[in-house]
Amino acid sequence: TKNNVDIGSIFGLDVGGTLSKLVYFEKSSPHSNSHTSPFLDSRRRQNSDIPTFPTSPQTSPKNPPSEPRSKDTSNLPPPSPTHNHPLKRINSLNSLHRHSHRAALDEFYKFANEHNTFGQSGIKEPHLSFQSRSLGGSFHFIHFETRHMPSAIDLISENGLAQNIKNMGCTGGGAHKYSEMWRSRVNINMIKQAEMASLVAGIEFVLKSLVGECFTFKPQRSPVTSSSSSPRKITEEEWSRKVQRDSIRDRTTYPYIVVSIGTGVSFIRVDGPGPSxxxxxxxxxxxxxxxxxxxRLLTDCETFSDVLQLAEMGDSGKVDMLVKDIYGTNPEALRKLKLPGNIVASSFGKLATKNNPSDGIDQKDLARAILMMTTNNIAHIAYLTARLYKTSRIYFIGNFLRHNNVSCQRLSYSINYWSNGTVEGLFLEHEGYLGALGAFLLGQE
Ligand code: ADP
Known part of the structure; x- marks a missing residue:
């Protein structure tokens, strides 16, 4: 259909250095009964206008959208004999526009809801969808590799979706880099939103609105054993219990630090709920x-999830030089140093001292050591930043953390360790989509 209306306001696109993230907002139709979702009622926060995470059941070919598709303009009733009256005429034009708008939206929703994968690398994450009562609809989340941007644009064009998208809210460095490609290939205008402002808008929205969004990791067992009054030392391996962190106090005190771990890393201090x-x-x-x-250089893994799985099985101790590798295990020497012997003194340092650095080392050990090196460095800067700005909350977000429990647990553990339990590392379920969500929200203002 050539509806010739702009449905671009339902999108927020965040084009990053590695991944592009797309949020689309599914407006409830006037006939929709989507607010009766059992998830919504069972998980609703009291006194909250906007509930729910997790969310509405996904629509799929087997489970089509509950609302009837709106009619195409060609099915509208013929104009009444009084249609020449100016007011009537405007109303009838508005209604025509509304109908074609709804038809165009439904056309897009049908396409997007019926698929969970798109093109070469596009993936929808249905478990992240959620409903917003106050905004009257639900949010859905898709990501794809930025290097496949030309084919993503082609996919939109080939499925006839481009004709109804004229302007699209967009953030991230690629909002600038790919703007001309979107314009010349499909005549879509990128309405740019500032990257950090989008990120913070997305974070503030999920923190204030969604139940079950925020979590941290804690030790499996309490540090004090029942048989002894002295605190038992918690090792990092035990720091793996996922705990919800949804209290109102946690979400309304400022400042807090955001550590956005994407291709590179940004550390942001948020001082209040306002837009700037x-x-x-x-x-x-x-x-x-x-x-x-x-x-990619040091292993044969082809995908990010493969390399994470490999790292989970690896031993970074074969690669990293530990404090005890330098000092030995003499307790007196370690006590004077005030550092535990099994802490890393130099990432990859052990390889520098071996005749043949690759002896006895597998790809999985390298993958683990690179993961720990990256994570430790981020943890340390995050901790120092939190100290500098006297805050006890650090939110770690970004797709580096996607399905990456090893790093999340290490971040929780190290922040707790270095701060003596006074600072908490926190995580958000929508970790990779906050910029895209914010770009959508800022576009509505
Ligand atoms: P950016 O906006 O800079 O692309 P993201 O927050 O999207 O940042 O995170 C990108 C990072 O996420 C990558 O550098 C990589 O570490 C990780 N990542 C997670 N999933 C993937 C994937 N499927 N392909 C590539 N990198 C991924």
């Missing part, structure tokens, strides 16, 4: 791109 109450205070070049880039 934040500052990007520093950054690090050692981020998710470093990890993935080095792993």
């Amino acid at each position: 109450q934040f500052e990007r205070v520093t950054g690090s070049t050692i981020g998710g791109g470093t990890y993935w880039g080095l792993c």
Whole structure:
């Protein structure tokens, strides 16, 4: 259908150095009964206008959208004899527009809801979808590799979706880099939103609105054993219990630090809920791109999830030089140093002292050591940043953390360790989509 209306306001696109993230908002139709989702009612936070995460059941070919598709304009009733009256005429034009708008939206929703994968690398994450009562619809999340942008644009064009998208809210460095490609190939205008402002808008929205969004990791067991009054030392291996962190106090105290671990890393201090109450205070070049880039060089893994699985089985101690490798295990010497013997003194340092550095080392050990090196460096800067700005909350976000429990647990553990339990490392379920979500939200204002 050539509806010739702009449905671009339902999107937020975040084009990053490695991944592009797309949020689309599925407006409830006037006939929709989507607010009766059992998830919505069972998980609703009391006194909250906007509930719910997780969310509405996904629509799929087997489970089509509950609302009837709106009619195409060609099915509208013939104009009444009084249609020449100016007011009537405007109303009838508006209604025509509304109908074609709804038809265009439904056309897109049908396409997007019926697939969970798109093109070469596009993946929808149905478990992240959620409903928003106050905004009257639900959010859905898709990502794809930025290097496949030309085919993503072709996919939109080939499926006839481009004719109804004229402007699209967009953020991330690629909002600038790919803007001309979108315009020339499909005549879609990128409406640019500032990257950090989008990120913070997305974070503030999920923190204030969604139940079950925020979590951390804690030790499996309490540090004090029942048989002894002295605190038992918690080892890092035990720091693996996922705990929800949804209390109101946690979500309304400022400042807090955001550590966005994408291709590179940004450290942002958020001072309040307002749109410009934040500052990007520093950054690090050692981020998710470093990890993935080095792993592509040093392992045979073809995908990011393969390399994470490999790293889970590896032993970084074969590669990293530990404090005890330098000092030995003499307890007196370690006590004077005030550092535990099994802490890393130099990432990859052990390889520098071997005749043949690759002797006895597998790809899995390298993958693990690169993961720990990247994560430790981020943890340390995050801790120092939190100290500098006197805050007890650090939110770690970005797709580096996607399905990456090893890093999340290490971040929780090290922040707790270095801060003596006074600072907490926190994580968000929508970790990779906050910029895209924010770009959508800022576009509505
Ligand atoms: P950016 O906006 O800079 O692309 P993201 O927050 O999307 O940042 O994170 C990108 C990082 O996420 C990559 O550098 C990599 O470490 C990790 N990652 C997670 N999933 C994938 C994937 N499927 N392909 C490539 N990298 C991935």
